Amino acid sequence: MSTIRLCALQDIADGQARGFCLGEGSDRFELLVARRGEDVFAYVNACPHRGTPLDWRPDHFMSPDGTLLQCATHGARFRIEDGLCVYGPCVGKRLTELAARLEDGDVVVSRSPGR
Ligand code: FES
Numbered sequence: 001m002s003t004i005r006l007c008a009l010q011d012i013a014d015g016q017a018r019g020f021c022l023g024e025g026s027d028r029f030e031l032l033v034a035r036r037g038e039d040v041f042a043y044v045n046a047c048p049h050r051g052t053p054l055d056w057r058p059d060h061f062m063s064p065d066g067t068l069l070q071c072a073t074h075g076a077r078f079r080i081e082d083g084l085c086v087y088g089p090c091v092g093k094r095l096t097e098l099a100a101r102l103e104d105g106d107v108v109v110s111r112s113p114g115r
Pocket of ligand 1 (some may be wrong): 047108
């Protein structure tokens with residue numbers, strides 16, 4: 001398992017999320033990191049409904065009230081803390097989580113084997 005330093009915590013506004021792209025070629029994938037205060041949550045940026053990215057514009061991941069992550073395609077909404085879909089066409093399914101933590105003020109994610 002490899003770890004990747006993405007950005008400084010302050011590069012993600014509190015209560016918002018930001019998208020990242022890692023890898024190259026067939027190894028390339030997109031992820032998002034959501035921030036709540038000093039906590040960060042990372043997920044593969046692919047909706048469990050149809051597999052499309054959640055954001056319709058770069059770094060626009062939040063529901064209008066700012067409490068949930070929202071898919072731009074059909075409006076599914078996901079809890080920030082565990083990626084569970086609580087509204088929309090894939091209720092009960094989850095975003096694919098990546099282990100995320102802070103290290104010296106930076107956001108670091110662990111990339112699972114086989115991803
Ligand atoms: S692809 Fe996300 S709700 Fe349909």
